[in-house]
Amino acid sequence: MHIQAKDKGQYALSGQCTVMVYVEDVNDNYPEITVKSLRSTVKETVPVGTVIALVGISDRDSGDNGKVDLSISEQLPFVLNQSSERDFELVVSESLDREIVPEYNIILIVTDRGTPPLSDNETITLVLLDVNDNAPQFPKSFYTIPVTENNAPGSLLSSVNAFDPDFNENQYLVYFIVEREIVNTSMSMLFSINPENGDLYAMKTFDYEREKEFLFHIEARDSGVPPLSSNVTVHIIILDQNDNTPVIVSPWRAHGSVVEEVIPRSTDKGYLIAKVIAIDSDSVQNSRVTYQFLQIPDATLFSLDQYNGEIRTMRMFSYRDPRHLRLVVIAKDNGDPALSSTVTIKLSTVENVVKAFSETSEVPLEYDIFSDLNLYLLIGLGSVSFLLLMTILVTIVLKCQKPKPTKATPPCRNSVVSQRSSTVADSTLVSNDAYWYSLFLAETRKGKVVVRQPIPKSGGYIVSSIPRSTGLTETSESAASTLQVRYQLF
Known part of the structure; x- marks a missing residue:
């Protein structure tokens, strides 16, 4: 800038000088952010180092007022890499997971170095695209x-x-x-x-x-x-549900539900009249069976153990007690509601029979006199004795001969085969696809009770009652010493 001065005399004289004016900058312009390129969506499996956006910054002020810095407002899995003085790259710095954070709002802040400093911000939204990287999850294993x-x-x-x-x-x-x-x-x-x-x-x-x-x-x-x-x-x-009625297997009943028992009238106190045994196919609680008298003519004469089913006399019979009595026993399980079965025992008492032998008169035998009838009797007796002796000799000879081994006939389905001489449980092959499970239950006054059930379990039992006079020997359906009955359970 030039300045001139002139006086007011006859001869005007003047002079001039140059003045330099300097304008001092004031920090009155806000810095600016320019997003030059942007990937608004990326897959969640994008690798670390991928560039999300290119950002430029500027400030119209000068000096320190025009110097700017760029930063991210919060801690995010991204960083800014400076590519030039005023250009930056927004880069992925950590692995991303859409299931944790599906979308990011990245706030970029630019600040100059003026006094006071001025700043501006720009928000970049990044959406993560799903990738099938998670297997289904059950809440429990x-x-x-x-x-x-x-x-x-x-x-x-x-x-x-x-x-x-x-x-x-x-x-x-x-x-x-x-x-x-x-x-x-x-x-x-x-x-x-x-x-x-x-x-x-x-x-x-x-x-x-x-x-x-x-x-x-x-x-x-x-x-x-x-x-x-x-x-x-x-x-x-x-x-388990209490859906099986107890099955009474002892005393054995050939027909119906009535059993006839005969005992001597001179029995002592504690004599075992009968033993009632019932089995229940339900589980532990529902299969517990207890026994009670449903009908009894005299409560002072008989007692019934509610757990083992034994019926015993409480006293000796008197002349006032009837000779024929009727006992009804109910076997009840522990289910809710309880299921039960009954058995009727017709009890007959008899006196001890003592055979009386009458006195016989002695008749002298005349050995010197033989009639024709005596001769015929003597010849017949000798013939029978000879035939019996020959039969015994032939049988002994046949037994001593060693028989040739023969192939055993395979047992048919549902046939009952012999048991081993044992009172413990055993398994015996019945057919090609079934086994019988035998269980010795208890010993009654008349004998032993063995219950058989097929394995795998089917809907039935084979109940064998072995008389006391025999052991656990071979039995079959046709054996007269073994009483067998099949109970069908549904």
Whole structure:
């Protein structure tokens, strides 16, 4: 800038000078952020070091007022790499997971170095795209599902649900039962599962006496590419229901429910009249059987043990007691409601029979006189004795000869074969696919009671009553010494 001065005399004189004016900068301009390029969506599996955006900064001020710095407002898995004086790259610094943070709002802050400093910000939104990187998850690794027997076919047992944190088709699950066979029966014939929601159904009615538990796996598979899956173990426990009536196996009844017993009238106190034995196919609690008198002519004459079923005399018989008595015993289980069976015992008392031998007169024998009748009797007796002797000799000779080994005839189905001489449980082959489980129950006044049940269990028993006069010898259905009856249980 130039300045001139002039006086007012006759001869005007003037002079000039140059003045330099300097304008001092004031920090009155805000810094600016320019997003030059941006990837608004990336897959969650994007590798570390991927550039998300290119950012430029500027400030119209000068000096320190025009110097700017760029930063991220908070701690995020991103960093700024400076590519030039006023250009930056927004880069992924850590692994990303859409299931943890599906979207990021990245706030960039630019600040100059003026006094006071001025700043501005820019928000960059980054959306993570889902990748099928999560397998379905069950809340539990083991499911125990109780099911009461006699359930209705098609009834809902439970719901087995899994969760997949992925998105869209990657989280759509399909459920199915992992196939396996139990005693030649496919699991799909026993159970069914809704493929969409995991509801588990029973396809048949279960019987605790035949099937007590099942163990299988359920698999959940998502719809991603490639699909991911996981499975869970399911334990089905069949709960017992009191659906079996006690079966009275002793005293044995050939027909109906009436048993006839004959005892001497001179029995002492504590004499065992009979022993009532009942078996129940239910579980421990429901199978506990107790015994009671349902009908008794004289409560002072007989006693009944409620646990072992023994009926004994409490005193000796008197002349006032009738000769024929009727006892009705009820066997009741411990279920709720309780089931029971009854047996009627017709008791007859008899006096001790003593055979009286009358005195016989002695008649002298005349050895010197033989009639024709005596001769015929003597010849017949000698012939019979000779034939008997020859029969015994032939039998001994045949027994001494060693028989040739012959191939045993295979036993037919449902036939009863001989037992071993033992009072403990044994298993005897009955047919190609069944075994009989024999169990010695108790010893009664008349003998021993053996109950047989097929393995695998079917709906019946074979009850053998072995008289006291014999041991546990070979028995069959045609043996006269063994009483057998089949009880069908449904």
